Amino acid sequence: MAFRTILSFIVPLVCCSAVLAEEIRLNPSHPDRYTVVEGDTLWDISGKFLKNPGQWPLLWSYNSQIKNPHLIYPGDTVYFSMVNGQPRLSFSPTETAAVSPSSGPCVLNEADIQNGRTSFALSPEGKLQPCIRESATAKAVQLIPAGAIQKFLSLPRVLGENELNQAPYIVDIAGEHLIAGNGDKVYVRAIERPDSLTYAVYREGDILRNPTTQEVLGHEAKYIADLTLQEPGDPATLTITQAKGEIRAGDRVLPIGEEEVMLNYFPVPPEESIKGSIIGVLDGVTQIGRYNVVVIDKGISDGLKTGHELDIYQRGKVASDPYSPVKNDTVQMPDEYAGKLMVFRPFNRVSYALVMQAQRNIHVLDKVQTPE
Structure with missing residues (x-):
């Protein structure tokens, strides 16, 4: 197939005064540390520290130690702290067993290469032993499971x-x-x-x-x-x-x-005020939840681009009021926040989007809008 897809999900670390001025909303139950496990996504990890995972690039931008948050692997540990009133993250890669210079096989891993290791295993006669170069086989965590949208990209x-x-x-x-x-x-x-x-x-x-x-x-x-x-x-x-x-x-x-699709975006709100609706769900799904793909009634002509995030609101139902003095009176219940979605394939007037969060049941005709 000639259609090519790049699922890099590089997080932009460009900071401007407007971005820095945005208040980071922390998850009230955030941990002080979290060790990444197999199957985690960047979105999962960010949700452990932040109320709105879409603010993840903001938190990364304050921390020079974490050069590229996409290069996080299972087994790595992320630490959270507050410094001068600002949230901070520190980062500890997976620990590897140290090799004694005088015993055991010599293993040269990526950290050794980056840090300029100078001590190596020696034979009983004091001769330098050959080293095995060790490369990590684990894959860095992705923003989302690539398979969730792969078949819908073309x-x-x-x-x-x-x-x-x-x-x-x-x-x-x-x-x-x-x-x-x-x-x-x-x-x-x-x-x-x-x-x-x-x-x-x-x-x-x-x-x-x-x-x-x-x-x-x-x-x-x-x-x-x-x-x-x-x-x-x-x-x-x-x-x-x-x-x-x-x-x-x-x-x-x-x-x-x-055609080449570049999904190198972390979800960000659109610059325009978008108010629309979910008008369909793909792949024969009847119950819409996390990582389901939906169709919304807004697209490129409305200002939507790949990587834009929108809040989902469950439409409030119209309830009868048997206690009202007005016969057959009804009351419109308020819309309730239900989750978030990310646009990954916009067309001219509609878009395909992935449900990133689902805090309650989501249905066709539920509303979507620019996050407040």
Whole structure:
């Protein structure tokens, strides 16, 4: 697949007066120290110290000892303290057993190299012993589990009106099959001057609408399979390399471009005031919780970018008031804070976002907005 993704999640450490002026809100139950375990994410770790994990870059920026918070590994320990009224973090990497200069095998680890180690193991005759260079195999913790969004970074798509209907389509399946699968060949109309060697099969999905005005915001194209071009023409010949579902004649085909997604953002609030709603949830999920992917009714045209975070509010229900003197009186209950999400794939008028926190049940039509 030509689509490439970089999941680096580098935390920006640029500080300006406006950033430093922001008040860091601490988690009231924060620990004095925390040792990273396998499966932790930067978001998990930040939530142990901060009320709003999105302020993590602020806390890092005060601490010169921690050069790059992305290079934290399981077993490392983060220490918290207050110095002159300001929160501080200190950092202790995983301890490794010291090797005696005169006994045992000589092991040269990354810390030895960085610190310029000068003492090494000697043989009984006083000769320098050869050293084994030891490299860490553990992976640094990520902002979020990469697998939570990997399959949504390129597929499915949100298209304009009639865009999918104008795409090339499968006219027949080789071998007289009615339904095609992995390894089968298909014939596609009108790919005579190909823009790519890799394609994907799509089928018409949901129509995405503004929940208030019912205005159409986009048309979802459901991903079905990957194809590789074998022979251009009308029809062109393509081979199915990976199928998520059944492939039928009439399914539409779109090229997969040489696109690169850079997810090198820690969640930050958008500069604009955004107020929108969750209008869908991907991957067949019915109960929305942490690390589920949702669709919101705001996108690039509204000022949203990759890495923007929004608060989620559970819509208050309308409750009947049997004690009111007004017959059939109802009361609108207030919206309740429910969690946070991070935009990772914005389209023109809608966006895909990952639920980062879920403090209560989240539903389609719940509100999203710029954090206060």
